[in-house]
Structure formats: C-alpha cells, structure tokens
Amino acid sequence: MDMIVVMKSTAAPSDADRVVERIGELGLTPNVSQGELRTMIGAAGKKSPAIVQQLEQLSGVDRVIAVTQPYKMASREFHEADTILDIKGIRVGGPHVNVIAGPCAIESRDMLFEIGRLVKDAGASILRGGAFKPRSSPYSYQGMGRRGLELLQEAGQELGMPTITEVTDPRDVEVVAEYADIFQVGARNMQNFSLLLEVGKTDKPVFIKRGLAASITEWLMSAEYVLSQGNHRVILCERGMRTFNEEVRFTLDVSAVPVVQERSHLPVFVDPSHAAGKRDLVPPLAIAAVAAGASGLIIEVHSCPEKAMCDGPQAVLPARFTKLMEQLKQVAEIVDHRVTQWGDAPSTPRRAESGGWMS
Amino acid sequence: MDMIVVMKSTAAPSDADRVVERIGELGLTPNVSQGELRTMIGAAGKKSPAIVQQLEQLSGVDRVIAVTQPYKMASREFHEADTILDIKGIRVGGPHVNVIAGPCAIESRDMLFEIGRLVKDAGASILRGGAFKPRSSPYSYQGMGRRGLELLQEAGQELGMPTITEVTDPRDVEVVAEYADIFQVGARNMQNFSLLLEVGKTDKPVFIKRGLAASITEWLMSAEYVLSQGNHRVILCERGMRTFNEEVRFTLDVSAVPVVQERSHLPVFVDPSHAAGKRDLVPPLAIAAVAAGASGLIIEVHSCPEKAMCDGPQAVLPARFTKLMEQLKQVAEIVDHRVTQWGDAPSTPRRAESGGWMS
Amino acid sequence: MDMIVVMKSTAAPSDADRVVERIGELGLTPNVSQGELRTMIGAAGKKSPAIVQQLEQLSGVDRVIAVTQPYKMASREFHEADTILDIKGIRVGGPHVNVIAGPCAIESRDMLFEIGRLVKDAGASILRGGAFKPRSSPYSYQGMGRRGLELLQEAGQELGMPTITEVTDPRDVEVVAEYADIFQVGARNMQNFSLLLEVGKTDKPVFIKRGLAASITEWLMSAEYVLSQGNHRVILCERGMRTFNEEVRFTLDVSAVPVVQERSHLPVFVDPSHAAGKRDLVPPLAIAAVAAGASGLIIEVHSCPEKAMCDGPQAVLPARFTKLMEQLKQVAEIVDHRVTQWGDAPSTPRRAESGGWMS
Amino acid sequence: MDMIVVMKSTAAPSDADRVVERIGELGLTPNVSQGELRTMIGAAGKKSPAIVQQLEQLSGVDRVIAVTQPYKMASREFHEADTILDIKGIRVGGPHVNVIAGPCAIESRDMLFEIGRLVKDAGASILRGGAFKPRSSPYSYQGMGRRGLELLQEAGQELGMPTITEVTDPRDVEVVAEYADIFQVGARNMQNFSLLLEVGKTDKPVFIKRGLAASITEWLMSAEYVLSQGNHRVILCERGMRTFNEEVRFTLDVSAVPVVQERSHLPVFVDPSHAAGKRDLVPPLAIAAVAAGASGLIIEVHSCPEKAMCDGPQAVLPARFTKLMEQLKQVAEIVDHRVTQWGDAPSTPRRAESGGWMS
16 A cells, blocks of 8 residues: 655654654655655555554654555456446446336335336336335334245246345345345445445345445445455445435435546446435436436335335336336437346346456 | 424423413414324414524423425415526526536636637537636635626627626625626625625626535525515526535535425526536536536636636536537437527517516 | 424315325324414324325325424433443443543453553543454454453453443344443444344343434434333443544534433443544543533543554553543533542442333 | 645556656656555645646646645644734633623613623623624524624623624624624635635734634635734634534534644634524533633523524523533633633733734
C-alpha cells in the first residue's frame, strides 16, 4: 500500500527523521518532499493497512493518506473489463440491463405466481420475493421462511426465471442456496461480515445492497469480503442513503452508478422502490437510474398492494410496471445499453461468463 | 392552519381540557379524539404559524403536528396547473425542457462569445455566466463584476439568448436587473431573505437553487418569499445535497424532481455540474435528471477548462456537450417532454405566460 | 396503535367516508375532525403497524401519522422508573455512572492484564476487550477468537471486574456467554435481527450500540427485539453518527443522551473513542457525555498504542485516563450522578435489580 | 500552498512527466515519489488555490491533495496563542467562559429589561436580543428593527452588559454598529460573503455561527473573510448540524469545540438553544459544551415563553437558568476554565487585548 505522511508545520526535523526511519523499519521505501510549510513523506510498498494507524501516532505527524484503495479484487485497477455474469443463461452486467421484479414478501402461492407471470410478460428477467424479512420491529410480519423459498423455486422453474431472495442469517445460507439462484444481502446486513463470508463460500451470485450510510469504499470492501472467499459473482445495488431529506424514505444516490462503475468492474443495480417508499416516485427514479447507466433494477410490484403484508405503499401496480418497462427499453438504448429480452438467453452449450475475476 | 395536538400518555384529563380551551381562545375549532393511549385534539382555522409553538408548551402536550403546508403561493394545493413562464419568447416549465449553459465565470469577451456560440449551436436555449462569484475563500477569484454583466448582455443579444447570472448582494439587484434576464440565487443564499425580498420586488424571473442542506419545505418557503412580494416568476433548481458521501462534491437528489413537482406548480431544474464536481459525471447525471422529469438543466461548459478561473474540473467539453444535447432530446421524449429547439419561440405577438400565479 | 389519517385538500368527501368505513372494518374507532383545508381522521385501537401502510394507500389520503411509539417494553410510557441492572454486584443505570475500559482488541495475556489492572486502579468498573473484531476489510486483524475470550474471563476474575466483549455472529452467542458477562452488539450489527433474537434468549446483559445512521426509534426497536425475547437487561450506547463532518470519524450525538432518557427507562452509555477516532478528542467528549447525563462510558485504553493491532490512534494513554477518571467523578456529582467506586458493590446477599422490566 | 498529485495506476510515464513539467511552469518545486502502484508528486510553493483544479485536469491524474489549510489568519499554525478579546472590559476566549443570554426576539421594553436583569443576576455577562429576525417563512414575525436596537442599547447600558444582536443584511451593518457591541452572523448567513466583508470593515467583534451543513474548514474560511478585512475580533459559535436525526432540531456537534480549538486560536462558543429546539434539552447540552471546553454559550431565556413571538419552546425558564449557571461555574473549573463573574472586569486603564492577531 502506497501512502503519504504529512507532517505538522510545527514538527521538528527530528520528527521527520524518525518517520523516515520507521518507514524503513516497516519495509517500505521512504521519499521526502520538503514543502513550503510542511514536510511530506511518501512510503511505497506492499499492502498492510495497520501501518497507516501506526505511522499516524508518531510525533509530529499530522495525518497519513493512503493512496491505494483498500480493495483489490473489486477494483477496476486490477480488472479493467466489466464483469458479465451468466445466471441461468441470462447475462448480467455491463451493457445488459436486467429488471428484477416481484412482490416484497412472498405471501401465498397464488399471489406469487400471478405477480411473477405479470412481471415476466412485461419484460422482467429475474424474479424476486422475500421469504425471510428483516423488519425493524419484532412485531412486524417476518416472512414465510422455508415455505416461501419452496414457492419461489417453483415459480422460478415454471416461469423459467432465475430467482433472488434475501438471506439475513449465516445459518440460513445453506437452505437459501438450495432453493434460490441469487443471494440478496440487504442494506442492514452490508457489514454483517459473518454472513458475507458464508455466502462467499458458495458459488451463487451475491447481490449486495449498499448500507444506508455506507461510503462507496465500505460497500466495495463488503464485495471484497465475498470475492476474497473465492466467489467472484457479486452484483452491487444502490438503494438510497439516509439523509436529512424527510420527503422520501431514503435519498437515492444516482451518482453512485457512474462513480462505482469507474472504480469497479462489478455490475451496479439500483433499487428505486426502497429509496422512494412511495409508488408514484418509483418510475421516475427507475428511468433515471437506467439513464445514469445502471446495469439493472430491482422493483417491487404488487397486484393488490393494499393487502400486502409489507411495504405495500411502494409497490408499483401492474399497468404502470408494463409501461415502465417500455420506457426503460428506450432509455437504455440512448446510453448504449440494452434491456434483456426473453429469447436473448444463449442456447446450449451455455457460453462461459466473460470478464469474471478468474477468467 | 389546521393542526393536531397529540397529548402525552401521562397527561391528566385537565391538561386536555386546557388545550381545548386554549384552542378556542385562539379562535380555532377544537375536536377531541380519544385514542387507546393518547388524546388527539384537532384544531381547525386560519393560518398562524406561531400558534403551533404556543400550544406545544402547554402542560401534557407531546407534540403539535401542522397539517397544512406553511407555503401557499408556491403550493399546488392552490394552483393546480404547471406554471409556464415566457422568457423572451422561450417557454420554461412543465413539459418544456430548457438547457442553460455557459462558462462558470465570465473571464473574457472572446471566451464568453466562443462558448456561447458553441452551446447555442448544440441546442442550449439560455446563456449562463457568472460576474459576481461567491467563493468560500476570500483569496479566490471573485468575478469581473459589472464588466462581466456588460459582456453577458452583449453576448445574449448577439446570440439571441436570454441570460442568467448570479446575484449575491441585495445592493446588486438593480445593476444585475439592468443587464441580465434571469436572477440566479445560489445555494448559499437560498435563505438570504434580504436578497429574496429584493429580487421579489422586480419583475425578472428568479432561479432559486436549493441550499445544500435545505429541506424541500424550506426551499419552497424561499420561493414563497419571492412570490409574496408580487414576483410570480420563480424557477427552482436542485443542485445536490451535502451528505456523508465523499466521492462527489454534493449528492444529487434526483428524487427532489418528482417530489417538488407533486407539491408545487413551479418549474424544477437540475444543476448536474455542481453536484458532480467532475466533468465525467455530468452527462449521466444530466440525462438522469431529464429522465426523472426535470424541466431543465444548468450546465457549465468550457472550451479550455484547464485555464478556467473557477470550477474547471466540472466543466463539460464542447464535443461531449453536443452529444449530450442529442441524448437529452431523446430522453425527454420518452417522458413526454420536449427540449426547446431554436425556432420554437412564438412569433409576435408573444403569447402571454400561461399558468402564472395571477393568470 | 393510535393514528391520524390526514386527507389531501383535494380529496372528495366520499374518500373520507371510505377511510372512516375502513377504519371501522379494521376494528378501530374513527373520529373525524374537519379542518379549514383538510379532513383529519383519528383512529384509536390496539396496535397493528401494518395498518398504517394499508390506510396510506386509500384514495385521497395524504399521509397517516402513527401517534403511539412502535416500541413498548423499551418505552418509559409503560415503565416510568429508570432500569437499574445489577451486574455482578455493580449497579448500572440511572445515577450510577460506570466506566468500561480496556484495549480495543485482546492481543496477549500480558497486555490485557496490564491494561486491566491499570484501568481498575484508575476507577473503571467493567473490563472491555475484543475477541471477535468486525473489520470493514477482510485483510485486517480479525481478533483472537475463543483464546481471547478465555483471557478476558481470566482477567475479569483476577481483577474482580465484570467483562464485556463483542459478539457478531448468532452462532457465537453460546460461546461468548460462557466466558463474558455482557454481550456487546456493535453499531454495524444494530439491525442484525438474528443476532438480537439470539442474545435476547440468554439472561446476560446486552449492550447495544447505536447504528451509525440509526434513528432513535430504530435503536429502541432493536432494544425491543431483545426485550421481547424475555431478556430485560439492555444497555444502550451512543457512539457517533455518520455525517458530512470529515474532521472526526463519527459525530457524537450528545443530545441522544437526554432524548433517549426521556423516551426510555434503559441505561444510556456513550463511546467517545469510536466517535472521536483520535485520542486527544476522547477526554473532552467523555466529560461532555457524563455532563449531559450519561450513565456510563466505554473507553479504549492502551499502554502502547503504537503497537496496537487495531484502532491505536484512538486509545487513551494510561496517565490521561487516570486524570480523566478524576474529572468524571467531579462532573458526575454536578449533575447528581455518581461514578461507581470500588467498594460500592453491595455485600451478600446481593440486592435484587430494581426497576427491571419484570419488577 | 503545498500539495500532492496522485497519479492513476494506469497513467503513462509521460503523464507524470507532464505533471512535473507543469508544476515547474507554475513556479512550484516538484518531487517525485514512486509507489508500488502509483506515482505521487509533491509540489511545494506559495499559495494559489486555483492550481489544485488546474493540475487535477491533467491526463493521468487521479487527484490532487492540498496539504496546507486554505485559511491562514484563522489558523493556529500562524498564531499559536488563544485569542482573547476585551469586549467592554470583559475578557472573551481561552479559559474565560462567558454566557450570553436574553430573549430570542426583543418584543417590548419591559420584557427585555426584566429578562436582562434576571440573566445578569444569574451570572450571564453579555445580553442578547434579536431586532432583525431571519425567518424561514415570510409570514412569521420579523422583529422590531431599529426600535429593537434602541431598546437593546438602553438595556445594555443600564445593566452594564455588552450586547449582541443579529445582522442579516449588509445595508444594516452601519445601524447595528451604532447600537450593539457585537455583530451576530447567523447560521444561514455564514456564507453570505457580502455581509462578512461588510462586518469585516468595522472594528466590532463578529460572532459567526456555523452553517447547518458547513464543514469546519468552510466555517474557518468565513472567519477568514472577516479577518482578511482587518477585523481581528472574531468569535465562532457551533449551533448544531442538520442530520437525519429527527428528534432534535439540529444535532449539536460537541466535538467541534476541541476540533476547532486545535485548528484555530479563535474563541469557540456553543448555542444549545437552537440545536435542541426544546427547553428541557438545553441544560444538558449547555453543561456538556462547557465540559468539552467551550469558551462560552449563547442561551435563550424567557420569563413567559408561551407568549414569545419566536422560538418560545426552546427558551429556558428563569429558575432553571439560575441553577444552570451554578452548574456551569463548577463544570468550568473541572476543565481549568472559569465563568466570568461580575467584578472580573479589569479596572482602568483597561488591559489591552492579548493574543489578538496583530499583537
């Protein structure tokens, strides 16, 4: 890790000497640059993040600036091409725009199949549905559990759609892997490192939502947790930040899309539903996200949201979803992307994923 | 103003009686609703915001919720149709998408004319240029002042474009009005009430940027300041919030576009340049803003940003701007809007502004 | 749950009728209050949070305001007296101020015993030390694990101090319970509901740090998760919010202390070390927290922070810690609190905890 | 200004050469440090902030880090000792703790004199009162204007207290200077640069509140605006940040006190009233602020807050204020500070201000 030690303007020359000496002891190469007011000392060498904190405490040091990003496998510095995943024949990432849709929670077989059919017909390529719902109140509906997973699998098979569902507990990773095609790690679990390590040991794609106050770097470090375990199939999803703005549930950070794309090769999706918290806001945010270059969306759709067990107010109604899909197709083309269409999937033998970390 | 007084669960019945009595004394009509745990008392009547604070202090009161919005003339509740302004023959607001472009600061005649010509050719309809620059450092370039205004006026006339420039001091309102067509009130002056009152007394359009930590309500209250003085020609502009996200200068709140459009009839623009702080981020944010339904953009363009006196890194280069305008035209259509084209301006006699507050 | 439905000013009378009807169907008692501009409809009855979302979606409804707090067992509305825990004879909560101190991570037996002795001599009453370290980088030091727990138990026994350590995985709850006296749930796990449920099933005190962007209500809901499982021994700890302020690691929300004390009967502690991120800032924040009425602090102390495996820069040095304890004792008295002294512990038979939820 | 240019890992060697060349052209001295992955180039020389933006745009540059603070006269780097002002014989800054108190707005002669007498008796040393009130609504009470200033002056003279009042418009600076002893620049005007320049041309102390989303650096830059005009008598005041926390009006950033004290020699005060928004929270925040080392407080006190024209809910009642002053005296001593007492003022001839910029 390359770093720069900035000395205080009041530091004694001997302070700088001691820093140079210590950099050497740590096996890094020091380089002194004498400023008008402050001495700056570069330190070049292999990564070791604890060193930053050690140098920071030396006498006369003002601050230590780490110049290298703390993530490696998630970084575009080491992997220039976009990662494009193949999930049951659907290509995810780069210019391929995929819309994940379905109900917030799986409530019944009929409801799930009805909504699944509907979103597929409108153009969604991946089916979502929650079986384990993380709720901020212990008194709220917590999901159907394993029975929900079974229904999701069945619906996915019947519709020919890959499925995604949330996993919240490392002890559930195995059972979720049995039924679903993609793990969703929710915003509140973005730094649940036990869970990240556990999904990192599987070979299923992991869809990591950004924590509601996570920096871009922390988010990429969470991806790094999964990647470092050998699972290179990570998708990132922006879902809104917690800010002072009380008009929306969360403030969608649309700039996260191009910022992450510059920093990382991983696909970036957007969740307009949780950001908005109100269905009328979902279409404008969804279109804006694809316009900003997102590789996909995850949207909650419900045919009878007044009776939904959770988050009804943010569920888009079927007719609006169908119109939205048409708009998304057009917007994607303007930014040289393309919404995945049924029939796009490659025939047997499946093409290997391109651009994956190991490839 | 209608409001609701929520009593504490521990309040004595006599506390509620006193609140009811006081509501009556204040000339409002009380209505008591007995909850499971708490008493709720509605109070209906004419506006008087100080009453909320007075009721809040009565014994046993938990909180007072104002049900009516504190703004009136800016609210869609009282003015349903979109306000559409006519600025020198250009229609601004509603489905008309106008792109304001030009340099950050006016630095020289040649530079201003060159950039002005260039943005006009690409499709911008209004010319921007700063003569008085509010800078966070007293040691930074502060603008050309009156000489800049003269150049801006000259460029506007030659190119046939309306012009916009920032005003930062109530004492400058008169001189700015003499030369420019639209007043820009910057984010740092959104609650400079002296300035708002002064521009409110003119008949020139006022372009109010959202403060970097302003709520939507505070922003609309600043518009109300101008409207309340008799100037009904207000344009709002989202330009990014200050958040914990350090990757961008400011976090563009794209959801502000549909949220404000629901609450107010005034046109909503977006400034992607100041939000991004980096030119590569400007096009995705610009396209996203129009996709979300904005009625316009304000973009900094520079033909030689390395030599710009201010904010060079966020200035878009000419070629990218031209391509961006093409993309914006297509995106606007997908959301049933239309980018103003040269030749759109109505011929004499000019149509009156439609949808203005008084009309 | 009592709530108020606020209608839009544009709602039809039949919309309000439908809301009244629906409130009745849901088994609540409606009460209509006709405002100047808007109709407000109270709804009183038993709790059911999903109803808010259902009513929100009815035609003509502007918003639904829940008047009752969503937490119950954590609320002072249902439990007026301060909860005072007895942890191995030490009284925690209310006017008793306890200082938890020790190293960030347990690195070796010698280091732990040396620091433990030192903080006890200075006046700390509970020993901290991390065995499982949640680190944002997979490449950072992750803690000693079970060996660390053994050392912590041994040190606690030898020094006669209760111990606290972080648990990050529901699968570790059992082993941590075996060795430590208090579970610490870190800020990043505040909404790890699986973990909260698991510690809620034990009878050990749970020390819940506030999430870095958690509202006070969400924080109390996390306490509610533990309380709802039958474990009434919860301590809350403010540790700084993520804000735009880049000068500190996190912004300590000192107002959280009196705010939570008004809302809840649970003890409120403060962690100045993680908020500050720099040792020089720890003493002023620590004194401020006790001045604001906190029932305790958790502070990282290290005798050789330059060699600490984690967070060395924020560790207070022994001499400063000793002086700080003296200052804290004096400040506590000014606000009618008292720092626990060795010798304060009640002799056998131990007094029962007073003010606990069940008492 | 010393700075460091960090190259992208993908930059060509010729990119670095060009940066070195450009640094030389700009009259700075370059120094190249070759890291493991990235080249870092130091640039030492005289200040010129625009250079950062110019270098940032060169090919292959990742970012430019300014190592020197952008403020100079406000910085402790250039002025080590605490600035201590003499305001009508009262010493302000460093270990001297002064409490400014009085009503939010001046509403009548009787009220002002009654509250003034009361806060003086309790131990306040400076009298506050608003004559020009900046209100977010054009429909709210805007203050008494010049008549309020006259009353304030009269009260100050009769009580023998220096006075402070807010100025919001550069055109009012002259009249305010005529009547009051200290200018208050409110949070919403912290970056009203016209106003800052105007008060900078006077010789009266300027009390600058931190903007509600201002960084510490921006705040010190606003002080620099005043200092750069020749007025060295600046006092800083933290008054709460806008954050996601909805429980308080603003989140008091108590860490700002020690952080600014490290960076600057100027006195730092705290306003607990506006941060809290509720009178019950004012005492704990006030005590915490002095405990954290603040050189003073500004507190709103009202004898009949139910009838206050503005901000009644946050006004402290007389009896609580008297008790608070006693607590503050004790807390100040614990951190080696001292609350100014009546009788502290030096007798004739007045001692010169010590530590001022010019001394």
